[in-house]
Amino acid sequence: MIDNLIEQIKNKNSHVCIGLDPQLKFIPDEIKNEVFSEYGPTLEAVAECFYRFNKGIIDATYDIVPAIKPQIAMYEEYGIPGMTAYKKTIDYAKSKGLIIIGDIKRGDIGSTSTSYAKGHIGSVEIEYNGEKRVFNPFDEDFATVNPYLGSDGIKPFTDVCRENDRGIFILVKTSNPSSGDFQDRLIGEHTLYEEVAKKVSEWGEDSVGKHGYSDVGAVVGATYPEIGKQLRSIMPHTYFLVPGYGAQGGKGSDLKPYFKDGLGAVVNSSRGIIAAYTKDMYSDCGNYAEAARRAAEDMNKDINENALN
Amino acid sequence: MIDNLIEQIKNKNSHVCIGLDPQLKFIPDEIKNEVFSEYGPTLEAVAECFYRFNKGIIDATYDIVPAIKPQIAMYEEYGIPGMTAYKKTIDYAKSKGLIIIGDIKRGDIGSTSTSYAKGHIGSVEIEYNGEKRVFNPFDEDFATVNPYLGSDGIKPFTDVCRENDRGIFILVKTSNPSSGDFQDRLIGEHTLYEEVAKKVSEWGEDSVGKHGYSDVGAVVGATYPEIGKQLRSIMPHTYFLVPGYGAQGGKGSDLKPYFKDGLGAVVNSSRGIIAAYTKDMYSDCGNYAEAARRAAEDMNKDINENALN
Numbered sequence: 001m002i003d004n005l006i007e008q009i010k011n012k013n014s015h016v017c018i019g020l021d022p023q024l025k026f027i028p029d030e031i032k033n034e035v036f037s038e039y040g041p042t043l044e045a046v047a048e049c050f051y052r053f054n055k056g057i058i059d060a061t062y063d064i065v066p067a068i069k070p071q072i073a074m075y076e077e078y079g080i081p082g083m084t085a086y087k088k089t090i091d092y093a094k095s096k097g098l099i100i101i102g103d104i105k106r107g108d109i110g111s112t113s114t115s116y117a118k119g120h121i122g123s124v125e126i127e128y129n130g131e132k133r134v135f136n137p138f139d140e141d142f143a144t145v146n147p148y149l150g151s152d153g154i155k156p157f158t159d160v161c162r163e164n165d166r167g168i169f170i171l172v173k174t175s176n177p178s179s180g181d182f183q184d185r186l187i188g189e190h191t192l193y194e195e196v197a198k199k200v201s202e203w204g205e206d207s208v209g210k211h212g213y214s215d216v217g218a219v220v221g222a223t224y225p226e227i228g229k230q231l232r233s234i235m236p237h238t239y240f241l242v243p244g245y246g247a248q249g250g251k252g253s254d255l256k257p258y259f260k261d262g263l264g265a266v267v268n269s270s271r272g273i274i275a276a277y278t279k280d281m282y283s284d285c286g287n288y289a290e291a292a293r294r295a296a297e298d299m300n301k302d303i304n305e306n307a308l309n
Numbered sequence: 310m311i312d313n314l315i316e317q318i319k320n321k322n323s324h325v326c327i328g329l330d331p332q333l334k335f336i337p338d339e340i341k342n343e344v345f346s347e348y349g350p351t352l353e354a355v356a357e358c359f360y361r362f363n364k365g366i367i368d369a370t371y372d373i374v375p376a377i378k379p380q381i382a383m384y385e386e387y388g389i390p391g392m393t394a395y396k397k398t399i400d401y402a403k404s405k406g407l408i409i410i411g412d413i414k415r416g417d418i419g420s421t422s423t424s425y426a427k428g429h430i431g432s433v434e435i436e437y438n439g440e441k442r443v444f445n446p447f448d449e450d451f452a453t454v455n456p457y458l459g460s461d462g463i464k465p466f467t468d469v470c471r472e473n474d475r476g477i478f479i480l481v482k483t484s485n486p487s488s489g490d491f492q493d494r495l496i497g498e499h500t501l502y503e504e505v506a507k508k509v510s511e512w513g514e515d516s517v518g519k520h521g522y523s524d525v526g527a528v529v530g531a532t533y534p535e536i537g538k539q540l541r542s543i544m545p546h547t548y549f550l551v552p553g554y555g556a557q558g559g560k561g562s563d564l565k566p567y568f569k570d571g572l573g574a575v576v577n578s579s580r581g582i583i584a585a586y587t588k589d590m591y592s593d594c595g596n597y598a599e600a601a602r603r604a605a606e607d608m609n610k611d612i613n614e615n616a617l618n
Contacts, residue, residue, distance in 0.1 A: 043433075109484065119388060120385075171457060177461055187494040192494070192501065
């Protein structure tokens with residue numbers, strides 16, 4: 001699956017991933033009014049707003065970005081209707097040829113991780129009376145995974161990746177202010193995130209594709225250029241999913257060390273793109289979706305000019 | 310919320326939590342045949358099997374156990390229909406007066422953790438045209454939380470706990486074989502799990518209830534009595550959610566150090582109870598639900614006699 005992502009990145013000459021993390025406050029009034037007048041103040045209304053909003057963004061950007069990353073928490077907040085909007089967003093983005101990175105940050109003990117892996121990036125077989133059907137319940141191409149439970153919580157994900165040609169990005173160093181509480185603590189001479197990075201590199205050794213990168217990737221926040229450099233050398237064959245660009249403070253020039261020969265990282269922006277229409281600099285755009293397209297173009301230009309040169 | 314759990318524990322004289330982690334292989338044929346003949350081999354069929362199975366267990370045990378812990382991964386494996394069965398299980402167990410511990414192991418950066426917290430143990434307000442409605446989308450009483458992202462990923466959960474009188478159990482030391490990969494690594498003189506334990510104790514200081522325990526609990530595997538003792542002293546006001554009893558090897562006598570003056574831990578068993586009917590020792594029970602009741606009684610006896618005396 002990493003090869004598919006890389007091919008999209010090359011074809012579209014873009015390293016930008018759009019974080020589809022809708023919040024009610026970002027939904028333009030024209031969508032809200034239409035939906036709420038039909039559904040009233042319900043979970044279903046919010047879910048339908050999210051889906052329509054996402055669809056607009058996808059329609060306006062699918063030809064210029066390789067991937068989207070819906071953050072499942074934003075949908076889970078609104079219960080089953082919200083989760084349904086998450087699934088519909090995946091299906092619609094897939095129909096437009098986009099790579100889907102499910103930002104689910106799951107992780108559990110072995111057998112339980114197997115369930116998460118099958119439900120999100122794998123498949124389940126259901127048999128009755130000699131009839132067997134296979135389902136891909138959520139059907140993301142990649143999922144993010146939390147490493148706190150260790151190898152036996154990760155292996156089910158790597159197994160499912162291999163069987164279904166999918167990928168994962170394991171949290172190594174996150175972009176939030178208190179990521180250092182545990183991730184930066186020293187274990188002997190190395191930080192915990194370095195120890196996790198070494199494992200991530202090992203876990204991915206068996207699944208290196210034709211472009212030299214593994215289906216087992218790493219989440220490395222955009223907010224630490226020095227750490228990016230260090231992690232690039234610990235994990236030479238690991239693709240980085242880089243959150244924290246834009247709203248969280250990361251910029252193109254910070255990201256130079258995350259790349260190697262023009263590849264190596266897919267950089268996510270959520271608010272900076274999906275809520276671009278609320279910013280003065282995009283006020284001349286006709287609507288939120290056009291503003292998102294312009295913001296994605298600007299971000300791509302920043303990365304291509306300042307991170308890759 | 311911890312007070313509610315403790316009152317149920319006292320009233321029922323039971324420290325047992327039933328892990329409602331259904332798997333298709335554990336569903337008795339009578340349920341499977343009835344459901345599959347109606348729904349065919351579909352995700353909806355599996356979801357309905359899970360719900361009916363859970364309902365049977367709940368009906369047979371709600372008067373003798375304080376809590377259930379559905380493992381959301383088992384449901385998520387079957388997509389939206391699976392999640393719907395998770396939600397229906399919560400609602401049904403609540404109607405029987407049980408405390409619900411959602412084993413969701415979520416955790417993310419601040420604003421995203423807020424979404425998880427509101428969706429699971431909190432509430433969302435939706436307003437349209439002057440009408441405001443409040444929903445509790447999943448409505449668990451407690452949720453398990455992963456600490457890898459640090460304080461700012463935890464705070465939204467503790468805030469939501471306070472606002473909604475709910476609780477969390479933060480992963481400290483899990484019961485799986487490779488939990489040691491990172492959790493046991495030494496940071497100076499202390500292991501990572503000890504460092505996490507210190508934080509958990511701090512995070513819970515503001516929400517200690519009338520029985521001396523906090524709404525911020527800890528997950529501590531049943532498989533390490535020595536560690537249980539050590540963690541009990543690092544976290545004197547922290548209730549422990551203890552997985553790993555039974556199938557994973559933990560037994561009552563191992564759990565002495567987890568308790569203090571007859572309280573301090575709620576011990577979970579999943580397979581050992583919900584699949585008890587497949588074991589020889591429960592073959593005289595009329596059905597799977599009766600076997601589950603007997604297994605829950607036996608487990609409770611083991612804990613009351615060997616862990617609490």
